[in-house]
Amino acid sequence: MSAMVEIDRLSKAFGPIVAVDNISLTVKKGEVLGFLGPNGAGKTTTMRMLAGFLTPSSGTAKVCGHDVVEDPIAVKRVLGYMPEGAPAYDDMTVAAFLSFVAAVRGLEGADIQRRVHEISETVDLNGMLDRPIEYLSKGYKRRVGLAQTLLHDPPVLVLDEPTDGLDPNQKHQVRSLIKRMAAEKCIVISTHILEEVEAACTRAVIIGNGKLLADGTAEQLLARLPDHGAVTIECAAEHVDRVTASLGKVSTVGRVAQIDLGPGRNGVRAHPSSGQSIVEAVSSALRADNVPFAEVYRHRGSLDDVFRLITRGSDRAAA
Amino acid sequence: MRQITIIARRELTAYFTTPLAFVFIAIFVAMTGAFTFYIGRFFDRNQASLEAFFSFHPWLYLLLVPAVAMRLWSDERKSGTIEQLLTLPITTADAVLGKFFAAWAFCGIALALTFPMWITVNALGAPDNGVIVVSYLGSFLMAGAFLSIGICMSALTRNQIVAFISAAVVCFLFTMSGLDLVLNFFRAWAPSSLVDAIASFSFLSRFEAIGRGVIEARDIVFFVSLMAFWLFATVVAVDSKKSG
Numbered sequence: 001m002s003a004m005v006e007i008d009r010l011s012k013a014f015g016p017i018v019a020v021d022n023i024s025l026t027v028k029k030g031e032v033l034g035f036l037g038p039n040g041a042g043k044t045t046t047m048r049m050l051a052g053f054l055t056p057s058s059g060t061a062k063v064c065g066h067d068v069v070e071d072p073i074a075v076k077r078v079l080g081y082m083p084e085g086a087p088a089y090d091d092m093t094v095a096a097f098l099s100f101v102a103a104v105r106g107l108e109g110a111d112i113q114r115r116v117h118e119i120s121e122t123v124d125l126n127g128m129l130d131r132p133i134e135y136l137s138k139g140y141k142r143r144v145g146l147a148q149t150l151l152h153d154p155p156v157l158v159l160d161e162p163t164d165g166l167d168p169n170q171k172h173q174v175r176s177l178i179k180r181m182a183a184e185k186c187i188v189i190s191t192h193i194l195e196e197v198e199a200a201c202t203r204a205v206i207i208g209n210g211k212l213l214a215d216g217t218a219e220q221l222l223a224r225l226p227d228h229g230a231v232t233i234e235c236a237a238e239h240v241d242r243v244t245a246s247l248g249k250v251s252t253v254g255r256v257a258q259i260d261l262g263p264g265r266n267g268v269r270a271h272p273s274s275g276q277s278i279v280e281a282v283s284s285a286l287r288a289d290n291v292p293f294a295e296v297y298r299h300r301g302s303l304d305d306v307f308r309l310i311t312r313g314s315d316r317a318a319a
Numbered sequence: 320m321r322q323i324t325i326i327a328r329r330e331l332t333a334y335f336t337t338p339l340a341f342v343f344i345a346i347f348v349a350m351t352g353a354f355t356f357y358i359g360r361f362f363d364r365n366q367a368s369l370e371a372f373f374s375f376h377p378w379l380y381l382l383l384v385p386a387v388a389m390r391l392w393s394d395e396r397k398s399g400t401i402e403q404l405l406t407l408p409i410t411t412a413d414a415v416l417g418k419f420f421a422a423w424a425f426c427g428i429a430l431a432l433t434f435p436m437w438i439t440v441n442a443l444g445a446p447d448n449g450v451i452v453v454s455y456l457g458s459f460l461m462a463g464a465f466l467s468i469g470i471c472m473s474a475l476t477r478n479q480i481v482a483f484i485s486a487a488v489v490c491f492l493f494t495m496s497g498l499d500l501v502l503n504f505f506r507a508w509a510p511s512s513l514v515d516a517i518a519s520f521s522f523l524s525r526f527e528a529i530g531r532g533v534i535e536a537r538d539i540v541f542f543v544s545l546m547a548f549w550l551f552a553t554v555v556a557v558d559s560k561k562s563g
């Protein structure tokens with residue numbers, strides 16, 4: 001599949017502050033790329049450059065082959081962009097606003113009405129069409145912002161924090177909508193909610209201080225954690241030594257260490273010698289040696305840990 | 320051109336979705352009438368002309384046109400809709416012109432609603448209707464020039480009040496630059512060519528000439544090129560300020 005978004009050494013400086021620093025990446029059709037980073041990392045600035053709102057200081061980006069610097073209008077045509085907070089003209093009704101965007105997007109006459117109704121069906125805005133936008137709840141407002149990006153059925157969607165400030169049901173709706181559209185489009189979303197990456201994205205990049213720090217699937221990012229794939233065996237204090245001895249016999253187990261699991265709870269943590277899963281091997285070794293244990297579980301780690309690890313600048317693996 | 324029309328239509332509708340538009344039009348029509356009859360002494364003049372009526376237009380525009388223009392860009396920046404607007408497939412110039420034409424059309428509507436004055440003066444006497452048509456045209460052109468200043472000031476700030484006041488001040492300078500009040504300040508030290516140049520920027524002297532029924536090509540060129548200049552400055556201001 002071809003790359004629909006190609007970001008090439010993109011940088012943006014505001015005076016002395018470098019907001020985006022030499023970022024390169026490509027996104028293909030069918031991918032949902034999650035853009036992660038702490039506040040102020042440069043997510044929004046990158047997206048604004050992609051959408052043709054800001055001009056890059058250096059480097060460029062191509063959307064469906066159109067260059068954002070040389071031909072921003074062509075880029076804007078193939079892009080559906082939702083700015084942060086989904087700003088819309090508050091005094092207009094939903095229908096009037098969507099019709100305005102549809103008209104600017106090149107739709108004409110009866111097509112506008114038809115398309116506005118189709119899209120409000122898709123994002124579940126029915127019954128709200130005649131309401132002024134200022135009276136809508138946050139969730140509906142966000143849906144108006146989303147609807148606006150879909151009117152011209154663009155091949156590429158760039159959504160800046162599409163679920164920010166929504167309740168769990170609304171978040172779920174937006175994510176399922178994104179997943180429904182994913183196969184046909186190339187979607188870039190920014191977020192600082194990490195569960196979103198696992199819920200909706202096929203791939204994630206983490207940026208911090210304007211730099212690209214990590215790029216991969218959720219699973220690949222988790223693998224960066226030092227504890228990733230480690231197995232914890234919880235057992236009584238007197239059995240710790242037997243557990244450790246037993247683990248020593250398993251060939252796939254690397255480092256083994258005694259850990260403190262809290263008051264009155266003892267455990268041993270075994271790290272795999274390489275990337276493979278060791279849960280099976282560990283539990284069968286323990287059973288073979290008849291070592292009593294309370295629990296064996298695999299430490300998966302959370303994206304939150306990855307995020308902290310990477311954005312604190314302590315990610316040695318990223319070099 | 321299509322994009323400009325769509326934007327202009329949206330902006331014009333936006334004026335009328337709030338009562339502000341009607342308040343504005345009511346004030347404009349009432350004030351022109353009041354000034355003409357009370358301060359302009361329309362009846363005492365005993366002339367069938369609208370000279371008194373038109374002579375107050377620059378002063379009314381000074382306050383009212385910046386009010387029409389103030390929200391055009393500052394509101395977009397404050398509410399963030401500028402990002403929505405400028406990521407649609409339009410150029411900044413399309414957006415600036417669309418907004419300008421909408422505001423100008425709005426002023427045109429307000430101006431057109433003063434037609435009872437025209438009827439009155441025709442009922443009372445036999446005015447030179449040619450002069451009146453030319454004066455309306457001149458007034459409309461002057462409103463456009465004031466507007467182009469107002470829209471540029473609006474692009475420079477997120478605050479509508481700041482936009483209003485700075486537009487009123489710049490418009491005031493342009494209106495007054497032909498009067499001795501301003502010119503004497505420059506005569507003291509500036510070369511006469513500069514003084515003449517400043518005087519030539521005066522809306523007032525241009526508008527007075529038009530009010531006598533003499534519309535010259537150079538007056539039209541003056542107003543149109545002034546609008547072009549300020550609108551160009553607006554495009555530059557919007558482009559350079561949109562990240563802020």
